[in-house]
Amino acid sequence: MTVAPNNTTVGEVAEGAERPIIIRTLNLKKSYQMGKVVTHALRGITVEILRGEFLSVMGPSGSGKSTFFNMVGGLDSPTSGRVFIDEVDVAQLNAIELAFLRCRKIGYIFQTYNLVQYMTALENVTVPMAFAGVAGDDARQRGMDLLDLVGLKERWFHKPIEMSGGQQQRVAIARSMANNPQILLCDEPTGNLDLKTGAEIHAILKRLNVQRGVTVICATHDHRLIDMSDRIMWIRDGGIQRLARRDEVTVQAGAIGGEENE
Amino acid sequence: MKVIEVRDQVSLPLRRCFQLCVHGIQYRLFRSSITVGIVSLAVAFLMMMLSTSYIDRQVGADVYRRTADRRLLEEWVEKLGVPMTGERLGRKVAAVGIGSLAWQELRRWGGLTEQELSRLRSVALRQAEYQGYLGKLDPGQRSALVGDRQGQDALAFLSDRQRMDDFFDKAKKFRTPLPGEGTRKWLDRLVAENAETAPQRNRILAGHAAAVQGLERDLGKRSVLEMLAQGDAGTLQTLARHGFALDTSDLDRLRTEAETALDAEQILALLRDEEMRAHIADRLGVEVRDVAPSHILKIGSSTRGARWLTDQVETTRQNAVAKIAALQESLGALTNLLKLSPDGIPAVCLAALADLKAGGEPSSVEARQLAGLIGHGVVRKNIGARVKLDPVLVKREQVYQVGSTPRGAVWLIEQMQMLRDQLPREIRDREQRLLEPLELPVERIVQVCQARLEQLALSEKLTRLEVAPEESWFGFSDRTAWLIIISFVVCVVGVTNAMLMSVTERFREIATMKCLGALDSFIMIIFVMESSLQGLAGGAIGIFLGLLLGMTRSLWGFGTLALANLPLLLLLGSAGVCIVVGVVLAAMAAVYPAWVAARLAPMEAMRIE
Numbered sequence: 001m002t003v004a005p006n007n008t009t010v011g012e013v014a015e016g017a018e019r020p021i022i023i024r025t026l027n028l029k030k031s032y033q034m035g036k037v038v039t040h041a042l043r044g045i046t047v048e049i050l051r052g053e054f055l056s057v058m059g060p061s062g063s064g065k066s067t068f069f070n071m072v073g074g075l076d077s078p079t080s081g082r083v084f085i086d087e088v089d090v091a092q093l094n095a096i097e098l099a100f101l102r103c104r105k106i107g108y109i110f111q112t113y114n115l116v117q118y119m120t121a122l123e124n125v126t127v128p129m130a131f132a133g134v135a136g137d138d139a140r141q142r143g144m145d146l147l148d149l150v151g152l153k154e155r156w157f158h159k160p161i162e163m164s165g166g167q168q169q170r171v172a173i174a175r176s177m178a179n180n181p182q183i184l185l186c187d188e189p190t191g192n193l194d195l196k197t198g199a200e201i202h203a204i205l206k207r208l209n210v211q212r213g214v215t216v217i218c219a220t221h222d223h224r225l226i227d228m229s230d231r232i233m234w235i236r237d238g239g240i241q242r243l244a245r246r247d248e249v250t251v252q253a254g255a256i257g258g259e260e261n262e
Numbered sequence: 263m264k265v266i267e268v269r270d271q272v273s274l275p276l277r278r279c280f281q282l283c284v285h286g287i288q289y290r291l292f293r294s295s296i297t298v299g300i301v302s303l304a305v306a307f308l309m310m311m312l313s314t315s316y317i318d319r320q321v322g323a324d325v326y327r328r329t330a331d332r333r334l335l336e337e338w339v340e341k342l343g344v345p346m347t348g349e350r351l352g353r354k355v356a357a358v359g360i361g362s363l364a365w366q367e368l369r370r371w372g373g374l375t376e377q378e379l380s381r382l383r384s385v386a387l388r389q390a391e392y393q394g395y396l397g398k399l400d401p402g403q404r405s406a407l408v409g410d411r412q413g414q415d416a417l418a419f420l421s422d423r424q425r426m427d428d429f430f431d432k433a434k435k436f437r438t439p440l441p442g443e444g445t446r447k448w449l450d451r452l453v454a455e456n457a458e459t460a461p462q463r464n465r466i467l468a469g470h471a472a473a474v475q476g477l478e479r480d481l482g483k484r485s486v487l488e489m490l491a492q493g494d495a496g497t498l499q500t501l502a503r504h505g506f507a508l509d510t511s512d513l514d515r516l517r518t519e520a521e522t523a524l525d526a527e528q529i530l531a532l533l534r535d536e537e538m539r540a541h542i543a544d545r546l547g548v549e550v551r552d553v554a555p556s557h558i559l560k561i562g563s564s565t566r567g568a569r570w571l572t573d574q575v576e577t578t579r580q581n582a583v584a585k586i587a588a589l590q591e592s593l594g595a596l597t598n599l600l601k602l603s604p605d606g607i608p609a610v611c612l613a614a615l616a617d618l619k620a621g622g623e624p625s626s627v628e629a630r631q632l633a634g635l636i637g638h639g640v641v642r643k644n645i646g647a648r649v650k651l652d653p654v655l656v657k658r659e660q661v662y663q664v665g666s667t668p669r670g671a672v673w674l675i676e677q678m679q680m681l682r683d684q685l686p687r688e689i690r691d692r693e694q695r696l697l698e699p700l701e702l703p704v705e706r707i708v709q710v711c712q713a714r715l716e717q718l719a720l721s722e723k724l725t726r727l728e729v730a731p732e733e734s735w736f737g738f739s740d741r742t743a744w745l746i747i748i749s750f751v752v753c754v755v756g757v758t759n760a761m762l763m764s765v766t767e768r769f770r771e772i773a774t775m776k777c778l779g780a781l782d783s784f785i786m787i788i789f790v791m792e793s794s795l796q797g798l799a800g801g802a803i804g805i806f807l808g809l810l811l812g813m814t815r816s817l818w819g820f821g822t823l824a825l826a827n828l829p830l831l832l833l834l835g836s837a838g839v840c841i842v843v844g845v846v847l848a849a850m851a852a853v854y855p856a857w858v859a860a861r862l863a864p865m866e867a868m869r870i871e
Contacts (some may be wrong), residue, residue: 066868075777075865095782100271102864114867116772118289120441131779133272137776160511175778209665 019050022215025070028081030238032068041067043238044081047219051107051182054209054228057219059235060247065219066187068235072217073108073185074101084180103131107176107214109186113168115160121171122156128178146174150204166197173204177214184208184220202228274784293767293831294796296760297543297848300654301800302807305844309808310815311742313834316324317816320401320827332717334512335490342486342506343478345471349413351463355379356386363507371469372462388452390440392417395441406432409618417581420453423611424492473504491524493517515559517578525702525710529562530555535697537578554779555716562711568704575700589689595631596682602628604671611665618659632674633658640684641677647674661808663789723820750847761793765859773867782860789856791850797848801841808840809833 030042041064042206049055049072059065061229070076073082074090083090083103093101125143129135134142150170160168170188176184184260186205190198206228209216218225226232232249234241269636312453356365360380369379396416398403407429408416420426430446442448453540480500481489493513501508508516532538533553543550546557561567602610610632614624624630636642636656646653648670649660664670702710737747765772772785816824 016335053599070865073777076863093268096270097268099779099781100778101268103271104779105268108777108867110867112770114770114777115335116771116774118286121287126777127775129279129782130274131271131781134695135278179779 019052022051022053022086023049023070023217024084024087026082026084028068028071028078028083030064030076030079044076045183045235045238046081047233047240047241047243048197049215050214051100052209052213053221055204055218056225056232057142057217057235058221058232059241063131063220063235065235067238068218069187069219073106074098074233076131085182099131103128104179105181105183107178107181107184109172109183109184109189111188111191113160113192114171115168115171115175117160119214119225120157120159121152121163121174124160124171125175125178128175131178134179142159142178143174146177147171149177150174164197165193166200169193169197169201170204173201177208177212180212182215184214184216184218186216186220187221188221190220190222198222199224269581271781272777275780276787279784279787279791283788286788287792287795290764293760293764294792297757297793297796298800299752299832299843300756300760301797301848302804304749304841304847305804305809307749307804308746308804309836309840310812311738311746311808313809313812313833315738315742315837316513316816316832317812317820317824318830319424319814320819320829320832321823322724323822324827325724329575329717329724330718331515332520335516335776336838338490338508338516340484340564342490342501343474345474346861347355348463348467351388351467351470352414354384356390358383363509367505367507368466371473372466372471374462374465378462381455382462385452385459387454387841388448389417389456389792391441392452394508398438399436403436403438414456415422416458417453420449422459428455433466437657443720443850469505473506476504476505479503487527488526490516490520493520508680516571521588522710522713525706526559526714528698528700529558529571529710531709532575532697532700533558535578535695538574538697541574541578544822551630556715559711559715561705563715565704565708565801568707571707572700572704575697577699579699582692586689586692586696588694589685592634592815593682595634596685599628599631600675600678601683604668604675605634607665607674608668609673611662611671614662615659615666618662624658624662625688629662632661635661635674635681636705638681643680644677706765720823723823750843754851755846757797757848758854761789761855761860765789765855765862768859769862769866770869776862777867783861784854785862789851789859793848793852793856794845796842797803797845799847801844804844805837806839809837 008208017100019132020236025045025047027041028042031038031040043064044062045068057065057068057213065103067076071078074085074093077091085105090098090101114128119127122143125146126135126139127141129139129170130244144153144156147156150173152170153166154172155163158167163171170214173189175250184205189205201220202225205216209228220228226246226249229246231243231245233243352599354364355368358368360383365379368374369376370381373384383741393413396408399407408419411419414472420429428450433440433603440449442452452622477486479498480503490513491498492517498508498510498513533555539550539553542557543553543563546553548557558571562571581862599607605630610628613626614629614632616622616628623847624633636645642656643653645660645664646656648664649656651660661674665674700707709816775785776782813824820827
């Protein structure tokens, strides 16, 4: 497989030589037909994401951030271009293989937590295990371990409605880790949370990234996350505006605020 | 080194799907109740229709069985007492079993050989088919084909070639299939054979008529019913002598039934007496003109009532006897008075008036007899008219006043002569109308009244059955079947709607599940399963409701007869059918919403309102 010439300016990848690539996109384009108007959500994104990397994706609303996420997470198919997850072309997978991929290889964290309302914390965590064919005491044990990991072991029997937003998001993180995925896709995980709780969530994500070597891709508006990231990607108008290592960003921190237009 | 290997996702075992599904239903009880409600209504309707139809059918069969003896009696009374008509013979020949007793009777009366009677039967069967065809036509069509001819005439008139041509030309345009093989040849043959066998039929009719006559002669004053009520070996012999074949077991049934009929006749005869009618109306609180056989039977079916009846008959009878005696006495008095000369009457009257004035009673016998005249309505009225008084106010003084003048005396004599001519007729009338004493023991009255009352109720109930059981699907009429089908359609649409709403409400949950690795099949299964479970619950509730409604309806219509005839196995079967119908309807209704849910894109989970 030949890699198309990289048109977008990509910064030098730190330790790129040692770390293998886990997600690679090739000139990813997505457009929506809305009546007679064609909206271009993505205008050709080519990027390589490394294993074990903590990547923050930033950009204003409507920049194509979410579309990019859907493509990378195997939730939507691109109009043109390709997504390779560990050198597997996502477009080649059928529905059942896609379900397998979503179930075991990628964990999803949503801004709105999306816990199943009628299940307890533990039941929520074990749902993906059930889909993976793990059930019974085995699943319960692993579920409790994961809840312990996010610090909610004592509240395993609580329903989402009985928990705060931060606690719900922690349960959601435990759930996303249910089948030991390689990749965590977080879509503004702290968007609905206050600063302090947000920081706790960030800490948990970083810990998973460091301790378990999970690749974390995190869409966010929160600048504090930049501190934890290995690399930061800015998306604007469906294209990569900038891709920088963390150390490059700190220097230009003053300029970032001006760019964001929040 | 490859960390991510993609294989096929495992599908969840049904047991896990079921657990997840039940878990969800518990959370959405309200939404579930809509589906449950809709399904239960449809199932209740079906169950009600099924249960009433089965109970009705059972009741019908039971009533038919219970009235079998009565029908047998009616059949025999007619057979023994009334010469058969041609139509009746036709039906009888078509229905008779070859070699049966009735078959032998027919042969004997007609002097026919086996072959001849067989041929007659075959003609009768085809004739019945032809009549059945005419019956299926609507009145306009029928009239176009055969005019207003009925029975034999409707067939015999086709012997004319021209008419037959006409018949076929018209009949071909109707949608009703022609009888028999539907060919002209078939009908030609039937017409011909029908004409050929006519003399044999007439021989049977004549034979039967002669037998009826002979029997009547033998019986003398007795009625057929009385003979059957006697029902001994002699009866059988008498019958056999005239060619009637009756076997002993049938005779036993006939005897019991005839005895009941005779006794019932005796009880019902009481209604012919005005005074009895008045007593009965009084007892039951109804108008005299409304008193019906069922009233007297109702009274008679309890021991107390039966005793009351017997007593009433006795007092009524005694009253009537006393009245007759009184009439006879006044006839004697009249004769005595008429012996007086025209001058004698004023004398008697004046003397009586004087007696009255003195504050005493009239002393002469004649005076008292004259006063008796106002006991007769006509005379009282005439006197009232003469003295210009209301007849109610007429007293003996008025009689004496009228009689005290010579002209008045002559007028009184005319009145007495008229009365003398009338009285014997009235006495005769009353003697004739005198009630027969009710000689039945109380227990028998109760027994007969109960039996007759039940028969009355049964025959009334038979008319209340809606549909002939054999001709329909599950015993439903076309209209009911349509209603049921429509209720199913409404149910499916309703459940589909409820499930679609449920899908809309749960889109985020469904999309999240898909992000977590749920297969499309899993989503489909839990939705269909959820709906099926709700269908199951709805079915159970519906069966209960439907059974309740159906039983209430049957009880209302047939009373305890419905309870005695609960077709338990059939009802159980119906319940099974209803459960299956409920589940299948709900599952079918959920297929489309489930498909919509399964196709929901997983990225919907990311959407934020």
